[in-house]
Amino acid sequence: MLQNFKLYSQYYDLLYQDKDYALETDYIDQLIKQYKPQSKNVIELGSGTGKHANLFSQKGYHIYGIERSAEMVNIANQNKRENIEFQVADISTFEVDKQFDIALSLFHVISYLNRNQDLIHTFQNVHRHLKQGGLFIFDVWHSAAVHALVPEKRTKQLSNEKISVIRNAKPIIYPEQNVVEVNYDIEVTDIESGTRTVFSEKHPMRHFSKPEIELLAFATQFEILHSEEFLTQAAPSVDTWGVCYIFKKI
Ligand SMILES: C[S@@+](CC[C@H](N)C(=O)[O-])C[C@H]1O[C@@H](n2cnc3c(N)ncnc32)[C@H](O)[C@@H]1O
Structure with a gap:
């Protein structure tokens, strides 16, 4: 099994410190209020x-998180607010003895499901865990933009008072599989001692066209209520990397 988010977890919050989780949570909260108020x-x-779980908890939601990486859950548990629980499990096979108003999957989690079998099992599993009329809101890489913009090599560098992290991302495109394998080479330097740690991780990301998502919805008994660019709410286009879909259980 792919061991990504193991070492990466230790630097995850630093690498994404510029990501506006509060804005994203407000955005999703608005969608929930619009499409299924009182959830x-x-x-x-x-x-x-x-x-996201902590910010949703502050808004009065109860959150049950499913996460495959025990290391990520360990970090989440250290900062956990009230009305939140986490389970280390795979989203295609988890079981919780409860049904929910809303299922969320944010920041391209569904794009980590490269195989049709895992996708179908995940969407069926979500269906089972939603109440009738419940929503599934998720964002994925958008094929039209991947073809038009073409992923390139990128470098990101961040630091805090203890460490400095350089992440080189090298994409390998698999056009016949709708997958871009993002290869991360990460170098961490301890600022005080100067000690360097180097490691690599593969993040194979699948991208989806709207007709593929429509087929997935049909096959797993969801209705698509809406799709739009994540956060900006623009209509998806060749410039839209992440599309947000709102599914309703039928
Ligand atoms: C890009 S991170 C997003 C994390 C979080 N949603 C956020 O917005 O910061 C993707 C997360 O999905 C998790 N993940 C990927 N595939 C999974 C699977 N099949 N089952 C459970 N978790 C999975 C990874 O371990 C990782 O924590």
Whole structure:
């Protein structure tokens, strides 16, 4: 099994410190209020280090997070607010003895499901864990933009008072599989001692066209209520990297 988010988890919050989790949580909260007001119980797939969960808890939601990486859950548990629980499990096979108003999966978690089998099982599993009329809100890489913009090599450098992290991302495109394998080479330097740690991780990301998502919805008994660019709410286009879909259980 792919061991990503193991060492990466230790630097995850630093690498994404510029990501506006509060704005994203407000955005999703607005969607929930628009499409299923009075929702309270949320299952979050790929809950990571629990940043969204904490912000949703502050808004009065109860969050049950499912996350495959025990290291990410460990970090999430250290900062956990009230009405939040995390389970280390795979989103395609988890079981919780409860049904929820809302399922969320944020920051391209669904794009980590490269195989049709895992996708179908995940969407069926979400369906089972939602109440009738419950929503599944998720964002994925958008094929039209991947073809038009073409992923390139990128470098990101961040530091705090203790460490400095350089992350080189090298994408390998698999056009026949709708997958871009993002290869991260990460170098961490301890600022005080100067000690360097180097490691690599592969993050194979699948991208989706709207017709593929429509087929997935049909096959797993969801209705698509809406799709739009994540956060900006623009209509998806060749410039839209992340599309947010709102599914309703039928
Ligand atoms: C890019 S991170 C997003 C984390 C979090 N949602 C956020 O916004 O910061 C993707 C997360 O999905 C998790 N993940 C990927 N595939 C998974 C699977 N099949 N089951 C459970 N978690 C998964 C990874 O371990 C990782 O924590």
